[in-house]
Amino acid sequence: MKRALVVQSDFGISDGAVSAMHGVANSVDHDLKIFDLTHDIPPYNIWEASYRLWQTVTYWTEGTVFVSVVDPGVGSTRRSVAVQTGSGQYVITPDNGSLTHIARTEGIRAVREIDESVNRLPKSGESYTFHGRDIYAYTGARLASGIISFEGVGPELPVSSLVQLPVKEAWAEDNMVEGMIDILDIRFGNLWTNISRELFKSLDVPYGGAIEVEIKHDGRSIYRNVMTFGRSFADTHKGEPLVYINSLDNMAVAINQGSFARAYGIRTGSNWIVIFRKKED
Amino acid sequence: MKRALVVQSDFGISDGAVSAMHGVANSVDHDLKIFDLTHDIPPYNIWEASYRLWQTVTYWTEGTVFVSVVDPGVGSTRRSVAVQTGSGQYVITPDNGSLTHIARTEGIRAVREIDESVNRLPKSGESYTFHGRDIYAYTGARLASGIISFEGVGPELPVSSLVQLPVKEAWAEDNMVEGMIDILDIRFGNLWTNISRELFKSLDVPYGGAIEVEIKHDGRSIYRNVMTFGRSFADTHKGEPLVYINSLDNMAVAINQGSFARAYGIRTGSNWIVIFRKKED
Amino acid sequence: MKRALVVQSDFGISDGAVSAMHGVANSVDHDLKIFDLTHDIPPYNIWEASYRLWQTVTYWTEGTVFVSVVDPGVGSTRRSVAVQTGSGQYVITPDNGSLTHIARTEGIRAVREIDESVNRLPKSGESYTFHGRDIYAYTGARLASGIISFEGVGPELPVSSLVQLPVKEAWAEDNMVEGMIDILDIRFGNLWTNISRELFKSLDVPYGGAIEVEIKHDGRSIYRNVMTFGRSFADTHKGEPLVYINSLDNMAVAINQGSFARAYGIRTGSNWIVIFRKKED
Numbered sequence: 001m002k003r004a005l006v007v008q009s010d011f012g013i014s015d016g017a018v019s020a021m022h023g024v025a026n027s028v029d030h031d032l033k034i035f036d037l038t039h040d041i042p043p044y045n046i047w048e049a050s051y052r053l054w055q056t057v058t059y060w061t062e063g064t065v066f067v068s069v070v071d072p073g074v075g076s077t078r079r080s081v082a083v084q085t086g087s088g089q090y091v092i093t094p095d096n097g098s099l100t101h102i103a104r105t106e107g108i109r110a111v112r113e114i115d116e117s118v119n120r121l122p123k124s125g126e127s128y129t130f131h132g133r134d135i136y137a138y139t140g141a142r143l144a145s146g147i148i149s150f151e152g153v154g155p156e157l158p159v160s161s162l163v164q165l166p167v168k169e170a171w172a173e174d175n176m177v178e179g180m181i182d183i184l185d186i187r188f189g190n191l192w193t194n195i196s197r198e199l200f201k202s203l204d205v206p207y208g209g210a211i212e213v214e215i216k217h218d219g220r221s222i223y224r225n226v227m228t229f230g231r232s233f234a235d236t237h238k239g240e241p242l243v244y245i246n247s248l249d250n251m252a253v254a255i256n257q258g259s260f261a262r263a264y265g266i267r268t269g270s271n272w273i274v275i276f277r278k279k280e281d
Numbered sequence: 282m283k284r285a286l287v288v289q290s291d292f293g294i295s296d297g298a299v300s301a302m303h304g305v306a307n308s309v310d311h312d313l314k315i316f317d318l319t320h321d322i323p324p325y326n327i328w329e330a331s332y333r334l335w336q337t338v339t340y341w342t343e344g345t346v347f348v349s350v351v352d353p354g355v356g357s358t359r360r361s362v363a364v365q366t367g368s369g370q371y372v373i374t375p376d377n378g379s380l381t382h383i384a385r386t387e388g389i390r391a392v393r394e395i396d397e398s399v400n401r402l403p404k405s406g407e408s409y410t411f412h413g414r415d416i417y418a419y420t421g422a423r424l425a426s427g428i429i430s431f432e433g434v435g436p437e438l439p440v441s442s443l444v445q446l447p448v449k450e451a452w453a454e455d456n457m458v459e460g461m462i463d464i465l466d467i468r469f470g471n472l473w474t475n476i477s478r479e480l481f482k483s484l485d486v487p488y489g490g491a492i493e494v495e496i497k498h499d500g501r502s503i504y505r506n507v508m509t510f511g512r513s514f515a516d517t518h519k520g521e522p523l524v525y526i527n528s529l530d531n532m533a534v535a536i537n538q539g540s541f542a543r544a545y546g547i548r549t550g551s552n553w554i555v556i557f558r559k560k561e562d
Numbered sequence: 563m564k565r566a567l568v569v570q571s572d573f574g575i576s577d578g579a580v581s582a583m584h585g586v587a588n589s590v591d592h593d594l595k596i597f598d599l600t601h602d603i604p605p606y607n608i609w610e611a612s613y614r615l616w617q618t619v620t621y622w623t624e625g626t627v628f629v630s631v632v633d634p635g636v637g638s639t640r641r642s643v644a645v646q647t648g649s650g651q652y653v654i655t656p657d658n659g660s661l662t663h664i665a666r667t668e669g670i671r672a673v674r675e676i677d678e679s680v681n682r683l684p685k686s687g688e689s690y691t692f693h694g695r696d697i698y699a700y701t702g703a704r705l706a707s708g709i710i711s712f713e714g715v716g717p718e719l720p721v722s723s724l725v726q727l728p729v730k731e732a733w734a735e736d737n738m739v740e741g742m743i744d745i746l747d748i749r750f751g752n753l754w755t756n757i758s759r760e761l762f763k764s765l766d767v768p769y770g771g772a773i774e775v776e777i778k779h780d781g782r783s784i785y786r787n788v789m790t791f792g793r794s795f796a797d798t799h800k801g802e803p804l805v806y807i808n809s810l811d812n813m814a815v816a817i818n819q820g821s822f823a824r825a826y827g828i829r830t831g832s833n834w835i836v837i838f839r840k841k842e843d
Contacts, residue, residue, distance in 0.1 A: 004307055006300065012749040013294075014602035016617035019568065020809075022597050023621035026566055030595070030623075033311070035303050040295035043750060044819060055297035059304035059414065061311070072819065075794020130809035133621065187293040188324060232356020247301075247411035257325060257353065285588050287581065294575075314592070316584050321576035336578035340585035340695065342592070468574040469605060513637020528579075528692035538606060538634065 002029075003063040005144040008037035008052060009132060010044065010070045020130075021067075021137035024121055028138065029145035037066065044072040046097045047165055047269070051183045053091060054101030055248060062088030067140040068098050069132035080114040080135055081162070082143065082153040090150065092140045094131075097165040104167065108159045114139055115154030168270040170195040172202045181215075181272040185252065189259025191215075191266055193274045195251040203278045207231045211243050212277040213253055215266060223264050226279055233257075243276070251276070283310075284344040286425040289318035289333060290413060291325065291351045298411075302348075302418035305402055309419065310426035318347065325353040327378045328446055328550070332464045334372060335382030336529060343369030348421040349379050350413035361395040361416055362443070363424065363434040371431065373421045375412075378446040385448065389440045395420055396435030449551040451476040453483045462496075462553040466533065470540025472496075472547055474555045476532040484559045488512045492524055493558040494534055496547060504545050507560055514538075524557070532557065564591075565625040567706040570599035570614060571694060572606065572632045579692075583629075583699035586683055590700065591707035599628065606634040608659045609727055609831070613745050615653060616663030617810060624650030629702040630660050631694035642676040642697055643724070644705065644715040652712065654702045656693075659727040666729065670721045676701055677716030730832040732757040734764045743777075743834040747814065751821025753777075753828055755836045757813040765840045769793045773805050774839040775815055777828060785826050788841055795819075805838070813838065 005025055011017040018039055025034050037056055041049050049070035057066065071078075071094045079095040086107030091099060092114070099108065116135055119142065124134035142148045170179030170193070179195035205211050207229060215223040227241040236242045236256045246252040253274065254260050266272065286306055292298040299320055306315050318337055322330050330351035338347065352359075352375045360376040367388030372380060373395070380389065397416055400423065405415035423429045451460030451474070460476035486492050488510060496504040508522040517523045517537045527533040534555065535541050547553065567587055573579040580601055587596050599618055603611050611632035619628065633640075633656045641657040648669030653661060654676070661670065678697055681704065686696035704710045732741030732755070741757035767773050769791060777785040789803040798804045798818045808814040815836065816822050828834065 002311070004311070006304075010749065013598075013600055014748045015745075016599060016614045017809075019597065019599040019614075019618040020621040023568075023618060023623075023626070026595070026597070026626075027621070027623045030564075030566070033307070034597075035300065035307070035315075036294075037297060037300040038294055052297045052300075056300040056304060059301040059308070061304075061308045064304070064307075073796055075792075076796035133809065183296075186295045187291065230356075234354060234357035247298075247414065283592070285592070287585075314588070316581065316588070316596075317575075318578060318581040319575055333578045333581075337581040337585060340582040340589070342585075342589045345585070345588075464577075467576045468572065511637075515635055515638035528582075528695065 002031065002146060003065060003144050004033040004035055004060065005140050006035045006037050006060060006064060006066045007137065008041065008049065008066065008068040009039045010041040010049070011039050011132070013039050017132070021133045024133050024137045025141035028141035028147065032141055032145050041070050044070065046070055046072070047100070048183065049098040050100040050102070050165065053098065054105060057085060057089050057091070057102060058087050058106065060089055064089045065140045065144040066091040067136045068093040069136055070098060071096065071131065074131055080116070080131065081157065082112045082114060082139065082150065083162070084109040084150060090143060092136050092143070095163050097163045099162055100165040100167065103162060103164065108162065110150070111157040111159050111162060112150060112153040113155055113157050119148070119153060166270065170199055172199050175203065175278040176275055177203060178273060178275045180270050181266065181268045181274055182250070183268050184261050185246070188254065189261040190252050190254035191260055191274070192246055192248070192252045193250055195274065195276070197245050197249045197251065200251050200276065203276060205229050205278060208235065210279045212279050213243060214275040214277070215264070216273040216275070218271050222266070283312065283427060284346060284425050285314040285316055285341065286421050287316045287318050287341060287345060287347045288418065289322065289330065289347065289349040290320045291322040291330070292320050292413070294320050298413070302414045305414050305418045306422035309422035309428065313422055313426050322351050325351065327351055327353070329464065330379040331381040331383070331446065334379065335386060338366060338370050338372070338383060339368050339387065341370055345370045346421045346425040347372040348417045349374040350417055351379060352377065352412065355412055361397070361412065362438065363393045363395060363420065363431065364443070365390040365431060371424060373417050373424070376444050378444045380443055381446040381448065384443060384445065389443065391431070392438040392440050392443060393431060393434040394436055394438050400429070400434060447551065451480055453480050456484065456559040457556055458484060459554060459556045461551050462547065462549045462555055463531070464549050465542050466527070469535065470542040471533050471535035472541055472555065473527055473529070473533045474531055476555065476557070478526050478530045478532065481532050481557065484557060486510050486559060489516065491560045493560050494524060495556040495558070496545070497554040497556070499552050503547070564593065564708060565627060565706050566595040566597055566622065567702050568597045568599050568622060568626060568628045569699065570603065570611065570628065570630040571601045572603040572611070573601050573694070575601050579694070583695045586695050586699045587703035590703035590709065594703055594707050603632050606632065608632055608634070610745065611660040612662040612664070612727065615660065616667055619647060619651050619653070619664060620649050620668065622651055626651045627702045627706040628653040629698045630655040631698055632660060633658065633693065636693055642678070642693065643719065644674045644676060644701065644712065645724070646671040646712060652705060654698050654705070657725050659725045661724055662727040662729065665724060665726065670724065672712070673719040673721050673724060674712060674715040675717055675719050681710070681715060728832065732761055734761050737765065737840040738837055739765060740835060740837045742832050743828065743830045743836055744812070745830050746823050747808070750816065751823040752814050752816035753822055753836065754808055754810070754814045755812055757836065757838065759807050759811045759813065762813050762838065765838060767791050767840060770797065772841045774841050775805060776837040776839070777826070778835040778837070780833050784828070
């Protein structure tokens with residue numbers, strides 16, 4: 001059965017790179033459904049590539065093939081792999097950490113290294129730089145259309161051999177939970193943390209209740225304030241900060257109709273810490 | 282018969298939100314044709330969402346399903362609706378005014394409130410914030426693919442109950458017509474007014490003739506000058522202003538190969554007035 | 563047999579123009595596969611439209627129909643044409659130079675002028691400004707879906723009558739090659755020249771060898787330095803400049819993980835010259 005091909009990269013959509021990938025995939029199989037996840041991953045930002053794959057992969061059916069090309073090590077000895085996720089989708093990517101989030105959540109069932117001697121766009125041997133088009137899009141389209149099976153990608157690799165980015169775990173103790181700012185909800189400037197709804201529940205704060213939020217960067221306190229834990233933005237006034245549960249069931253911090261990230265100069269990564277403390281009555 | 286699904290939002294295309302919506306729609310029906318109208322609606326700008334729907338809807342065949350998610354009131358008591366337009370397409374949207382333009386031009390034949398007890402992505406109950414994916418994209422895909430009929434969306438509502446944004450009508454008197462700046466042609470900085478070609482005709486200015494253009498903001502005159510009424514940009518020199526008929530058969534003001542909006546700091550809405558006056562000989 | 567329709571323009575994707583084109587094409591044939599090349603061509607930049615068509619066209623199968631709408635002369639007497647490329651794809655475009663690159667590389671087999679009396683969206687006669695939707699997307703969709711043949715586009719024109727933009731050829735002499743900066747790899751700020759790998763080979767510089775790079779603007783030297791000729795970015799350190807072969811088999815200049823274009827204020831066109839000189843030992 002044919003499945004969709006979903007393409008992600010840091011190429012942007014202002015030049016012809018993405019269309020060349022689409023063209024190669026369409027040439028493999030004219031009936032293939034081709035979608036774009038995003039091509040706006042910040043250049044070389046493997047962490048964000050990993051995050052965006054995780055954010056979307058389970059909303060696609062089993063068998064969907066993702067191609068993710070954020071590849072600062074292109075031309076090095078980094079491997080090219082295809083994996084089957086625990087939820088049954090496939091991801092084709094350089095093995096550089098872009099499967100970090102999925103490996104920790106959905107899990108990885110199996111890994112294959114792309115055999116470029118068979119899985120390479122014919123007559124592309126002279127071009128050294130566009131693996132995204134000649135290897136990844138080509139192989140992804142062949143897998144999605146059923147021309148090759150997962151086994152046909154190439155030899156099996158141990159799941160444990162996949163490159164993983166370092167992650168700082170969220171944790172809780174009496175009356176506080178701590179985590180990192182995983183990513184920004186770019187369009188609205190909201191902070192998305194790696195603190196799950198479940199972990200946050202240990203604070204026992206009801207919807208509409210008050211919660212203290214502190215944000216630290218490299219150990220220095222950047223922000224500390226009490227705000228509402230809202231069921232939605234409608235629970236606060238315009239311009240008011242709030243804590244809410246995002247569409248990934250993780251805790252997020254926002255200003256209603258404003259940009260929290262811009263207001264306080266917040267960015268992402270394991271050196272940006274968020275602490276929720278239960279407010280004493 | 283299957284119809285296309287066309288998705289609009291203010292989410293941008295830099296994260297995974299749009300792809301999650303695509304994934305849900307593709308999961309409903311692998312054969313569904315999915316398109317994007319735009320995801321670049323300015324955050325929370327319902328007026329522009331309404332305008333973009335109007336600008337495109339009639340170029341799609343009857344039965345096409347639009348999903349528009351510009352939803353500042355998400356989580357409030359605002360209703361979620363599906364409507365059938367006077368030209369036969371469907372639009373699924375929060376009931377917050379994003380049907381204002383279509384209601385005034387194509388008209389609305391019928392309205393249904395989405396019954397979220399049946400029209401909600403299975404297992405999405407825990408997530409409170411992503412109606413665009415779990416309700417709107419899911420329901421839109423089911424309607425477009427024929428899994429549910431329009432009646433299957435939910436109970437009927439009176440057309441008159443739809444929320445409408447306030448609009449300032451264009452009008453004419455001897456030798457002048459007045460209207461508002463409806464929207465900017467963003468890429469080129471042209472001003473698109475709500476003054477129709479028909480109304481403008483009352484001035485009896487021929488192609489190539491001169492017309493005085495005044496622009497007022499909150500009653501204060503921002504710009505007043507005489508320019509050419511051109512059949513097209515080719516009728517003026519580079520850098521020259523002109524009045525022309527846009528692709529919606531409304532009057533527009535531009536600088537040939539320049540940005541009128543940026544040159545004079547023009548924006549949109551009912552407090553931005555345009556007056557065309559016939560130049561006396 | 564049905565082929566894909568690939569659309570390019572300078573309209574951006576923030577308004578409804580592209581979606582109206584998609585809608586018209588989808589209305590012509592619900593089964594048509596519709597793709598976007600890019601809509602981010604700088605406004606009125608025919609050179610870049612020509613470059614992007616060339617960059618992608620051969621990655622799509624024979625019979626694919628491209629529609630390119632960068633049309634500063636809309637409304638003038640410029641012709642609307644469809645061509646068949648030497649590699650078997652079709653391009654529909656205003657005849658203003660946007661076929662310059664393809665004509666020089668793939669060649670043009672045949673040209674037809676669009677007969678707008680038959681190839682125009684029904685009931686679009688009143689609108690003077692949106693040829694992209696009413697003529698080009700409509701005709702492109704009819705050609706891609708097989709409703710009309712190439713001959714059905716309109717009367718044949720001599721290939722030699724196509725408008726061509728001026729081009730500065732790359733050339734070589736002892737120990738140097740000279741060319742122009744054809745385009746920027748926008749996302750990464752790399753300079754893409756029109757100097758082919760073949761021409762560069764005349765310098766006999768091995769991978770890993772040193773090469774002097776000079777960049778001149780209007781005859782004045784802007785940059786002159788020795789850098790590595792790398793097989794890929796992995797051959798240099800972060801922040802180091804390099805010369806490499808791009809995905810078009812042309813020579814390019816970059817800073818590893820930086821923007822060369824921004825660092826030195828480089829732009830494109832025939833007045834931006836690149837000279838590679840073999841370094842004497």
